[in-house]
Amino acid sequence: MLRTEDRAGSDAWRSARVSRHGLDVDGARWVIPRFVRTKVVVTGANGFIGSHLVDRLLAGGDAVRAMVRASANLDNLADALARADARPELVRAALTDVDAMAAAFDGADIVYHVAGLTAAFTRDEFARANAAGVANVLAAIRQAPRRPRRLVYVSSLMAAGPSHPEVARREHHAPQVGYTLYGDSKLDGERLVFAAARAGDVEAVIVRPPAVYGPRDLDMLQMIRSAKYGVIAQPGLRPAWMSFIHALDLVEGIARAGARGRPIPRDGEHVLADQGCPFDHVPEDISHPAGAGIYYLTDGQRSTVVEFGRAAAAALGRRALALPMPQVAVWTVAGINHAIGRLRGKAPALTLDKARGSMAPGWWCDDSRAVRELDYAPQWPLARGLEHTVAWARSVGRL
Structure with a gap:
C-alpha cells in the first residue's frame, strides 16, 4: 500500500x-x-x-x-x-x-x-x-x-x-x-x-x-577506523588495483x-x-x-586498499602500516564473522561472499x-x- x-x-x-x-x-x-x-x-x-x-x-x-x-x-x-x-x-x-x-x-x-x-x-x-x-x-x-x-x-x-x-x-x-x-x-x-x-x-x-x-556510509567507515589504529588489512600478499x-x-x-x-x-x-x-x-x-x-x-x-587506508590515516593525522593477510587468514576471519552473524540474524561487514570478492585479481x-x-x-x-x-x-x- x-x-x-x-x-x-x-x-x-x-x-x-x-x-x-x-x-x-x-x-x-x-x-x-x-x-x-x-x-x-x-x-x-x-x-x-x-x-x-x-x-x-x-x-x-x-x-x-x-x-x-x-x-x-x-x-x-x-x-x-x-x-x-x-x-x-x-x-x-x-x-x-x-x-x-x-x-x-x-x-x-x-x-x-x-x-x-x-x-x-x-x-x-x-x-x-x-x-x-x-x-x-x-x-x-x-x-x-x-x-x-x-x-x-x-x-x-x-x-x-x-x-x-x-x-x-x-x-x-x-x-x-x-x-x-x-x-x-x-x-x-x-x-x-x-x-x-x-x-x-x-x-x-x-x-x-x-x-x-x-x-552516511558505515561499511567503508570500518576501514577508516582500522587506519585510525595504524593497521591496514590487505587481503592477499599483493595489493590489487581498485x-x-x-x-x-x-x-x-x-x-x-x-x-x-x-x-x-x-x-x-x-x-x-x-x-x-x-x-x-x-x-x-x-x-x-x-x-x-x-x-x-x-x-x-587507480588505487589499492593500502592506498585507501593510508589516505584515511593521513586524514586522521596518523600513520598506518599494511598488514598482508594470506587467503587462509581472510577465510578464517570471514568464517568466524559469518557464523556470529548467523547467530545474531544480521550479515556482518565481512561475510564469506565478501571475502571471496576481496581476493579477486582487481576491482x-x-x-x-x-x-x-x-x-x-x-x-x-x-x-x-x-x-x-x-x-x-x-x-x-x-x-
Missing part, C-alpha cells in the same frame, strides 16, 4: 510540468529541456546513496518522490525533509508491493532504482532483494497509469566481475558470472532491465559504481545518467546479450557499441565513457574525499 506523508512535497510533485516529448537529442547527448521540472522517483531514498541522490536531485530543481519502506529509518533524509523550500515527497512502498510502486511511479519522468541488498548469507537472500526487486520495479513501471519514460538502475562493478590485473573493466567487457553472490544478483537485475529496454517497455540506463564511501568513488561524485554521475545518458539500444550487439569482449580487450574507441547504456563511474584514479574500471557522454568530471580524489568523510564521522561521533 502506498502512503504519502509530506503535503508540501506532494504539492511540488503535482505542480511540476511533465514533458511528454521524450528526451531530446542535442548532438551526441540526451538532455532534458531546461524549462521542464523533471519528476523523479528514488527507491531506497533513505539509504547511503539514495539520500545523497535525493539531495542532488533537489538541488538540480527536480520534483522528487523519495520512496522508502514502511519501517525505514529517516535519519539520512532529515535535512532534505526539513527544507523550507522544495523538499521531497515521502512515500512508503515496499519493493514487494507492485501496486504501491505503480502508484508511486505514476506520472514520473525518471525512476532511479537505488534500493538493494549489499550483504547477505545466501544466494536466495540476494536474489529476493536485488533481482526480484528489479523485476517488481519493472512490473510497476508497466502498470503505472502514466508510465515513466526512463529507468536508471544503480548496479555495481561487481555485477561485471573482477577486472584483469592490468586492464581496467570497461562497459563492453563480458561479465564473469559466479564470482560473488552479490555480483550475480546485480547482474541478474541488469539482464531484466536489458530485456525490458529491448522490449520497449522503458528507456533504461545502468550505472555501475565501484567501492563507494562518504558521509577503483573508489566518493558518494557526491557518484550521485552527480547518476543524475547525469538520468538526464543525458544514452539508453540501452533497442537492437544491435550488446554485452548483456552475451556479446561482450574478453576482459583484457582495449578498444580503439572507448564507446564500443556492446557497452551502450552502461556507465562506470569512479574518482578518476577497477574505466569511466571514460561517462566522461565523454555525460560530461562527468569527478571532484573528489581519494585524499580530499577521505578528509571530508573523516570530518563528517567525527562530527557525528563515529570516530
Whole structure:
C-alpha cells in the first residue's frame, strides 16, 4: 500500500510540468529541456546513496518522490525533509508491493532504482532483494497509469566481475558470472532491465559504481577506523588495483545518467546479450557499441586498499602500516564473522561472499565513457574525499 506523508512535497510533485516529448537529442547527448521540472522517483531514498541522490536531485530543481519502506529509518533524509523550500515527497512502498510502486511511479519522468541488498548469507537472500526487486520495479513501471519514460538502475562493478590485473573493466567487457553472490544478483537485475529496454517497455540506463564511501556510509567507515589504529588489512600478499568513488561524485554521475545518458539500444550487439569482449580487450574507441547504456563511474584514479587506508590515516593525522593477510587468514576471519552473524540474524561487514570478492585479481574500471557522454568530471580524489568523510564521522561521533 502506498502512503504519502509530506503535503508540501506532494504539492511540488503535482505542480511540476511533465514533458511528454521524450528526451531530446542535442548532438551526441540526451538532455532534458531546461524549462521542464523533471519528476523523479528514488527507491531506497533513505539509504547511503539514495539520500545523497535525493539531495542532488533537489538541488538540480527536480520534483522528487523519495520512496522508502514502511519501517525505514529517516535519519539520512532529515535535512532534505526539513527544507523550507522544495523538499521531497515521502512515500512508503515496499519493493514487494507492485501496486504501491505503480502508484508511486505514476506520472514520473525518471525512476532511479537505488534500493538493494549489499550483504547477505545466501544466494536466495540476494536474489529476493536485488533481482526480484528489479523485476517488481519493472512490473510497476508497466502498470503505472502514466508510465515513466526512463529507468536508471544503480548496479555495481561487481555485477561485471573482477577486472584483469592490468586492464581496467570497461562497459563492453563480458561479465564473469559466479564470482560473488552479490555480483550475480546485480547482474541478474541488469539482464531484466536489458530485456525490458529491448522490449520497449522503458528507456533504461545502468550505472555501475565501484567501492563507494562518504558521509552516511558505515561499511567503508570500518576501514577508516582500522587506519585510525595504524593497521591496514590487505587481503592477499599483493595489493590489487581498485577503483573508489566518493558518494557526491557518484550521485552527480547518476543524475547525469538520468538526464543525458544514452539508453540501452533497442537492437544491435550488446554485452548483456552475451556479446561482450574478453576482459583484457582495449578498444580503439572507448564507446564500443556492446557497452551502450552502461556507465562506470569512479574518482578518476587507480588505487589499492593500502592506498585507501593510508589516505584515511593521513586524514586522521596518523600513520598506518599494511598488514598482508594470506587467503587462509581472510577465510578464517570471514568464517568466524559469518557464523556470529548467523547467530545474531544480521550479515556482518565481512561475510564469506565478501571475502571471496576481496581476493579477486582487481576491482577497477574505466569511466571514460561517462566522461565523454555525460560530461562527468569527478571532484573528489581519494585524499580530499577521505578528509571530508573523516570530518563528517567525527562530527557525528563515529570516530
